[in-house]
Amino acid sequence: MSHYTLDAKRLMCPMPVIRTQDKVAELKTGDTLEVTCTDPGALNDIPAWCRINGHVVISSSEEKGEVIITVKVGEA
Amino acid sequence: MATTQRKAVALISGGLDSLLAAKAVMEQGVHVEGINFYTGFCVEGHTHAIRKKDKAKPKRNNALWVAEQLGIKLHIVDIIEEYKDVVINPSHGYGQHMNPCLDCKGFMVKKAHEWIQENNFDFIITGEVIGQRPMSQRKDTMPVIARESGAGDLLVRPLCAQHLPATLPEQEGWLDREQMFDFSGRTRKPQMALAESYGFEDYAQPAGGCCFLTDEKYSKKISDLWESRGVRDYELDDIMLLKVGRHIRPKKHFKIIIGREEGENNFLSGYRKMFASLKTTSHAGPLALLDSVNGELSDEDIQLAAQITARYSQGRTADKVEVEFTNKQGVSKLIEVTPMAPSKLDEAWHV
Numbered sequence: 001m002s003h004y005t006l007d008a009k010r011l012m013c014p015m016p017v018i019r020t021q022d023k024v025a026e027l028k029t030g031d032t033l034e035v036t037c038t039d040p041g042a043l044n045d046i047p048a049w050c051r052i053n054g055h056v057v058i059s060s061s062e063e064k065g066e067v068i069i070t071v072k073v074g075e076a
Numbered sequence: 077m078a079t080t081q082r083k084a085v086a087l088i089s090g091g092l093d094s095l096l097a098a099k100a101v102m103e104q105g106v107h108v109e110g111i112n113f114y115t116g117f118c119v120e121g122h123t124h125a126i127r128k129k130d131k132a133k134p135k136r137n138n139a140l141w142v143a144e145q146l147g148i149k150l151h152i153v154d155i156i157e158e159y160k161d162v163v164i165n166p167s168h169g170y171g172q173h174m175n176p177c178l179d180c181k182g183f184m185v186k187k188a189h190e191w192i193q194e195n196n197f198d199f200i201i202t203g204e205v206i207g208q209r210p211m212s213q214r215k216d217t218m219p220v221i222a223r224e225s226g227a228g229d230l231l232v233r234p235l236c237a238q239h240l241p242a243t244l245p246e247q248e249g250w251l252d253r254e255q256m257f258d259f260s261g262r263t264r265k266p267q268m269a270l271a272e273s274y275g276f277e278d279y280a281q282p283a284g285g286c287c288f289l290t291d292e293k294y295s296k297k298i299s300d301l302w303e304s305r306g307v308r309d310y311e312l313d314d315i316m317l318l319k320v321g322r323h324i325r326p327k328k329h330f331k332i333i334i335g336r337e338e339g340e341n342n343f344l345s346g347y348r349k350m351f352a353s354l355k356t357t358s359h360a361g362p363l364a365l366l367d368s369v370n371g372e373l374s375d376e377d378i379q380l381a382a383q384i385t386a387r388y389s390q391g392r393t394a395d396k397v398e399v400e401f402t403n404k405q406g407v408s409k410l411i412e413v414t415p416m417a418p419s420k421l422d423e424a425w426h427v
Contacts, residue, residue, distance in 0.1 A: 010346050012316065014114055014137055018154045038346070041137070048140040053149050065342075 001030040009066070013041040017049050020071065024055065027073045032058065037067045046071065082250045083107045084232070085192055086201040087184060088150060089286055090138025092279045093203030093235060096270050098146055100234040101201050104251055108201065110150040111191060112139040113184050115159045116315050117288045138280040145276065155187060156312055163289070164308045168220075173295035175287060177212040178220065185225035192230070199230040199245045206236040207261045215239075235259045235267070288319065297323055300427045304328060304369055313350065317365075320344065323427035324384060330368040331427065332381050334388055349404060352378075354385045357410065358398035361389025379413060386415035 086098035143150035166176030237256035335341035
């Protein structure tokens, strides 16, 4: 299991979700992906995308205009 | 012998019709997944949320929300680059504004058709209703979408299926035509009744407002962009910026994008390495970006832009306002200007 990062800053939703989706497609079950965004909408959209696609948000935070969400990849 | 469960992909816009169409097919035991195409012109709650005054509005993505209500997976596909050709060269022309609705629908169904072939799905679902849209949802144009997309009889429109020829899923018995519908026209009552029967109480307002290209003011800004550059083309940043701020073109070779409030100023500040900018320093005021066709701005241009920017600051009635000009390299200088009087600000400059 590996940890990855994704820079989705300055992208407006749904682009951070699309980038997350495309990166997760390359990863294995149990891997984690830390996504950094500047669109606060990602705080709703990435968790919603995870819920419907079987992945888990293990942490999320918002500080100084940046949203950081860590996703654990579920079963394909 | 167990029968194979058929699989369909539903185009999910986030509106009511695609929600109902997908649900109607799920009710017949078909495995449904959603697909949503992002063109760059989609009206997202988040785009509105750039403006601080709109922050109280819910910031959900309706397509994701619909998928969650249905309990299906949603695949969001970035088609920004490929979609340019649809916007720039629509073979069926534009609707009332810059909306190439017929080409757009055909293109999305074509992409969905490619997707079902790659992912081993059986057919495609859309929420189209015959007679609902003046361009893309007419009795004579709906077959055009099926034909030009290549989807043919794999394209199922459950909400108006009973008005249309039987599709392959109906012929093969994967779908029962009698369990689909005969909706037509612009009335929304049948959809609202069906939503109630399925137990959906909360849903996005019906489609139509889902694309900026149907908006008159936005369409004018695109036309202005192409005319000033002398070329019909765009990048994602161009079309994002057209959604934000006042756009004022005092001279053919440059325009000013002026933030209307704090949220827009914050958004525009993310572009300060791509554009020269102006910010009033002696008085509270907006951030303005200077979009020059050839990247060059004379001192006279900067002076004019500073006067216009000062006109939208708290110092609009002051004799002098200090404005900081910063070029793309981050080099700044202070200039002092008299704010432009409203009577001098030519109405024709407003894009």
